[in-house]
Amino acid sequence: xxxxxxxxxxxxxxxxxxxxxxxxxxxxxxxxxxxxxxxxxxxxxxxxxxxxxxxxxxxxxxxxxxxxxxxxxxxxxxxxxxxxxxxxxxxxxxxxxxxxxxxxxxxxxxxxxxxxxxxxxxxxxxxxxxxxxxxxxxxxxxxxxxxxxxxxxxxxxxxxxxxxxxxxxxxxxxxxxxxxxxxxxxxxxxxxxxxxxxxxxxxxxxxxxxxxxxxxxxxxxxxxxxxxxxxxxxxxxxxxxxxxxxxxxxxxxxxxxxxxxxxxxxxxxxxxxxxxxxxxxxxxxxxxxxxxxxxxxxxxxxxxxxxxxxxxxxxxxxxxxxxxxxxxxxxxxxxxxxxxxxxxxxxxxxxxxxxxxxxxxxxxxxxxxxx
Amino acid sequence: xxxxxxxxxxxxxxxxxxxxxxxxxxxxxxxxxxxxxxxxxxxxxxxxxxxxxxxxxxxxxxxxxxxxxxxxxxxxxxxxxxxxxxxxxxxxxxxxxxxxxxxxxxxxxxxxxxxxxxxxxxxxxxxxxxxxxxxxxxxxxxxxxxxxxxxxxxxxxxxxxxxxxxxxxxxxxxxxxxxxxxxxxxxxxxxxxxxxxxxxxxxxxxxxxxxxxxxxxxxxxxxxxxxxxxxxxxxxxxxxxxxxxxxxxxxxxxxxxxxxxxxxxxxxxxxxxxxxxxxxxxxxxxxxxxxxxxxxxxxxxxxxxxxxxxxxxxxxxxxxxxxxxxxxxxxxxxxxxxxxxxxxxxxxxxxxxxxxxxxxxxxxxxxxxxxxxxxxxxxxxxxxxxxxxxxxxxxxxxxxxxxxxxxxxxxxxxxxxxxxxxxxxxxxxxxxxxxxxxxxxxxxxxxxxxxxxxxxxxxxxxxxxxxxxxxxxxxxxxxxxxxxxxxxxxxxxxxxxxxxxxxxxxxxxxxxxxxxxxxxxxxxxxxxxxxxxxxxxxxxxxxxxxxxxxxxxxxxxxxxxxxxxxxxxxxxxxxxxxxxxxxxxxxxxxxxx
Numbered sequence: 024x025x026x027x028x029x030x031x032x033x034x035x036x037x038x039x040x041x042x043x044x045x046x047x048x049x050x051x052x053x054x055x056x057x058x059x060x061x062x063x064x065x066x067x068x069x070x071x072x073x074x075x076x077x078x079x080x081x082x083x084x085x086x087x088x089x090x091x092x093x094x095x096x097x098x099x100x101x102x103x104x105x106x107x108x109x110x111x112x113x114x115x116x117x118x119x120x121x122x123x124x125x126x127x128x129x130x131x132x133x134x135x136x137x138x139x140x141x142x143x144x145x146x147x148x149x150x151x152x153x154x155x156x157x158x159x160x161x162x163x164x165x166x167x168x169x170x171x172x173x174x175x176x177x178x179x180x181x182x183x184x185x186x187x188x189x190x191x192x193x194x195x196x197x198x199x200x201x202x203x204x205x206x207x208x209x210x211x212x213x214x215x216x217x218x219x220x221x222x223x224x225x226x227x228x229x230x231x232x233x234x235x236x237x238x239x240x241x242x243x244x245x246x247x248x249x250x251x252x253x254x255x256x257x258x259x260x261x262x263x264x265x266x267x268x269x270x271x272x273x274x275x276x277x278x279x280x281x282x283x284x285x286x287x288x289x290x291x292x293x294x295x296x297x298x299x300x301x302x303x304x305x306x307x308x309x310x311x312x313x314x315x316x317x318x319x320x321x322x323x324x325x326x327x328x329x330x331x332x333x334x335x336x337x338x339x340x341x342x343x344x345x346x347x348x349x350x351x352x353x354x355x356x357x358x359x360x361x362x363x364x365x366x367x368x369x370x371x372x373x374x375x376x377x378x379x380x381x382x383x384x385x386x387x388x389x390x391x392x393x394x
Numbered sequence: 395x396x397x398x399x400x401x402x403x404x405x406x407x408x409x410x411x412x413x414x415x416x417x418x419x420x421x422x423x424x425x426x427x428x429x430x431x432x433x434x435x436x437x438x439x440x441x442x443x444x445x446x447x448x449x450x451x452x453x454x455x456x457x458x459x460x461x462x463x464x465x466x467x468x469x470x471x472x473x474x475x476x477x478x479x480x481x482x483x484x485x486x487x488x489x490x491x492x493x494x495x496x497x498x499x500x501x502x503x504x505x506x507x508x509x510x511x512x513x514x515x516x517x518x519x520x521x522x523x524x525x526x527x528x529x530x531x532x533x534x535x536x537x538x539x540x541x542x543x544x545x546x547x548x549x550x551x552x553x554x555x556x557x558x559x560x561x562x563x564x565x566x567x568x569x570x571x572x573x574x575x576x577x578x579x580x581x582x583x584x585x586x587x588x589x590x591x592x593x594x595x596x597x598x599x600x601x602x603x604x605x606x607x608x609x610x611x612x613x614x615x616x617x618x619x620x621x622x623x624x625x626x627x628x629x630x631x632x633x634x635x636x637x638x639x640x641x642x643x644x645x646x647x648x649x650x651x652x653x654x655x656x657x658x659x660x661x662x663x664x665x666x667x668x669x670x671x672x673x674x675x676x677x678x679x680x681x682x683x684x685x686x687x688x689x690x691x692x693x694x695x696x697x698x699x700x701x702x703x704x705x706x707x708x709x710x711x712x713x714x715x716x717x718x719x720x721x722x723x724x725x726x727x728x729x730x731x732x733x734x735x736x737x738x739x740x741x742x743x744x745x746x747x748x749x750x751x752x753x754x755x756x757x758x759x760x761x762x763x764x765x766x767x768x769x770x771x772x773x774x775x776x777x778x779x780x781x782x783x784x785x786x787x788x789x790x791x792x793x794x795x796x797x798x799x800x801x802x803x804x805x806x807x808x809x810x811x812x813x814x815x816x817x818x819x820x821x822x823x824x825x826x827x828x829x830x831x832x833x834x835x836x837x838x839x840x841x842x843x844x845x846x847x848x849x850x851x852x853x854x855x856x857x858x859x860x861x862x863x864x865x866x867x868x869x870x871x872x873x874x875x876x877x878x879x880x881x882x883x884x885x886x887x888x889x890x891x892x893x894x895x896x897x898x899x900x901x902x903x904x905x906x907x908x909x910x911x912x913x914x915x916x917x918x919x920x921x922x923x924x925x926x927x928x929x930x931x932x933x934x935x936x937x938x939x940x941x942x943x944x945x946x947x948x949x950x951x952x953x954x955x956x957x958x959x960x961x962x963x964x965x966x967x968x969x970x971x972x973x974x975x976x977x978x979x980x981x982x983x984x985x986x987x
Contacts, residue, residue: 093602113605120606126599130621140607191607 044069050099061251076238077248119188134168140191158186178209281321305389327388328367337381429809444840452674469675486656490639498631501585507735509593528583529971534960538745543567568650585630592626640833753958771958784943795862803867811878829865838932853935866919877911914974921970
């Protein structure tokens with residue numbers, strides 16, 4: 024398993040997803056009259072790293088638990104390679120879960136925890152010992168076989184939980200906010216490791232998090248969930264550059280939402296009018312239905328603007344009322360009459376607080392969504 | 395407690411700068427001594443010294459007049475040299491072990507169900523039922539089995555009605571089976587509570603993880619849950635075995651002619667025959683044998699656990715896994731422990747309800763059919779000679795015991811909550827728990843021997859009250875301590891920093907927060923005291939309390955009148971419990987706000 028090299032791993036992701044490896048079909052879940060999940064449809068490809076991203080209460084953990092079999096859906100089906108697993112109990116599914124609280128068995132050593140699954144499967148003790156060793160190697164805990172769970176740090180416990188789940192060679196590994204209880208430093212470190220482990224073993228990972236940065240960094244694809252529905256499911260770049268709606272735009276990355284009027288619609292591009300003397304041309308989100316004369320929002324990231332010295336180049340004009348130093352750049356808060364406050368990134372030169380500036384939208388940037 | 399002078403916030407501030415470190419320390423030490431001395435003194439007086447008397451006197455001869463000269467091994471030779479006595483001991487211990495084992499298994503199932511399988515609301519109801527039946531009067535719960543198993547009881551009536559039998563079955567009642575069924579019922583609640591408290595430390599997620607990793611329900615319970623709570627399992631087993639072994643009420647009421655157990659023998663030798671050294675020797679021998687047997691079982695269990703982990707374990711899981719693979723490809727979501735625990739709850743509730751129901755039955759026999767409703771039995775039993783004395787005895791004992799215990803227990807609980815873990819604290823806890831560590835029959839016999847020897851106190855309400863103070867303060871300390879350590883320690887620090895003295899902080903912050911738990915603890919102790927019969931039967935002498943009087947009446951047959959009296963006692967204990975519950979609930983609500 025560990026040594027199984029995955030040369031044939033495709034560079035892109037798009038060709039993997041339609042294989043219909045793991046299908047979530049029309050999954051709904053109701054708890055005491057309130058709808059937690061509402062008709063979730065998705066298809067996850069083999070060896071894909073998919074993240075469910077959303078604020079707390081969006082249903083992401085419930086969806087993961089339904090896939091794991093720890094929760095029964097009110098309706099809908101879970102299919103693996105076309106086989107219906109919806110009525111299977113968790114132990115009958117070829118999936119394993121890494122829990123947020125790790126859920127390690129305190130009565131067992133590291134070795135016994137990791138060897139739990141193979142032991143149940145009736146593997147000979149010698150083979151189990153060897154495989155546990157391999158797993159410890161994989162998660163970089165070699166030599167800690169005999170350690171007691173209570174003596175491990177949070178990061179170490181997380182590695183044991185990961186090894187315990189992976190040793191069963193699950194068809195899909197489910198991870199429920201596995202890093203959220205850890206310090207920032209260890210979290211960053213484990214993120215990288217998790218990604219490289221996934222590449223190394225060529226496994227299918229489904230990951231739940233509320234941390235958009237984590238989702239962007241780890242995933243092949245992200246499903247942004249809101250109120251029990253998928254707001255958007257796409258590659259991270261796509262989610263970031265072309266959010267489907269206002270919720271996604273605001274939840275993933277930092278966004279300026281500029282209200283505008285649609286002047287012209289042509290071949291997926293519109294001309295947006297901000298005020299009498301400023302307008303620009305943008306791409307439109309796929310699902311956004313815009314009409315000429317209607318109102319819409321332009322999504323612009325802070326780095327998609329530039330402060331311009333020549334007022335003639337400026338799309339918008341405003342006053343800087345605050346600026347902040349953010350390490351490698353400055354952040355200006357610019358008050359634009361008729362539009363509102365926009366956040367603009369700029370170079371590290373000079374103090375502009377209180378000055379009038381022109382702001383230019385960089386070429387090819389910006390994206391229009393429904394209001 | 396220090397004097398009133400430095401109670402307020404204002405004068406504390408005015409006295410800045412603070413008194414010298416030396417003086418503060420000295421005052422702290424004196425306070426600590428004042429807080430724990432009464433407790434230790436009382437434990438020594440009513441438990442420590444009598445136990446010494448008990449042991450010493452078991453090495454003395456008995457004479458016609460009472461206790462003879464010593465030291466001699468005569469009493470032990472009498473006990474251990476008599477095959478009948480040995481048989482009695484073995485029978486008692488086997489009975490106790492049977493009850494212990496059955497109760498442990500059932501309690502595991504029930505507490506597992508409550509902890510993991512029942513819905514939240516259902517689990518709350520179940521937990522309430524367990525506590526309520528555990529608190530409800532013990533002797534009355536024994537009565538219920540007459541209604542169920544007796545000659546005209548439910549089982550016989552039912553079987554007759556459906557035509558399975560024509561004559562009532564005699565051999566389901568007044569025998570060993572009835573004794574075991576009754577004792578299992580009596581001790582299931584307490585075992586469930588012990589087990590539940592250790593199951594609370596088991597993370598629910600570890601069950602999910604186990605299932606997720608491929609274990610079935612039984613495998614999860616056996617290989618993930620049980621090993622995490624084996625301490626709880628063993629303590630429940632040991633505790634119930636001891637309770638059942640020294641319960642002399644149940645065998646006498648439902649055990650029939652074969653119902654003699656060591657406890658009953660000790661009681662009748664000590665009280666009836668007056669052979670105190672003989673009773674002491676019998677009790678001590680049986681206790682030692684019982685402890686040895688329990689220890690052997692616990693050691694065997696632990697050894698097997700270690701051994702099994704190394705050798706049998708892997709093979710066993712292979713077997714289990716092979717069996718399972720065939721079964722669970724597609725499983726229904728029916729579980730075992732949910733219906734099982736619901737059944738056990740019915741088992742706990744039904745007898746108590748029957749007792750209450752039949753106290754209103756106008757028929758003069760306890761059994762079916764119900765003829766009509768009447769309050770006759772209540773008025774009759776209240777009018778019986780002896781009732782008033784028993785009632786006033788009970789009220790006096792309980793009221794004085796609870797007040798006395800509160801005065802001793804509350805300061806001690808505060809002290810305990812502030813003590814750091816260490817030998818001193820361990821010793822304190824040993825003292826607090828000791829009234830429950832010594833089997834009540836031995837404690838009772840020890841008290842009886844002590845008063846006979848010293849002539850300082852006489853048997854009666856006074857002596858009984860002393861004993862009741864001892865176990866009451868145990869209950870109060872345990873409950874109040876739990877609340878005090880649950881409080882945010884920063885609360886007290888904040889109060890001190892804002893200028894309150896130690897006493898001021900306690901009075902203005904900690905005490906109000908702990909008050910509901912104190913009231914609840916007092917009510918719980920009252921319920922226990924009101925119903926206590928084992929120790930009381932040795933100490934009460936010619937006075938009376940309700941349960942003692944009730945037991946006396948019941949030995950002549952459980953009549954509807956006796957049953958009605960039982961219901962009154964039941965209601966008394968349950969009311970105390972409900973009060974405890976209401977008070978603690980209102981406190982938890984205010985905490986949430």
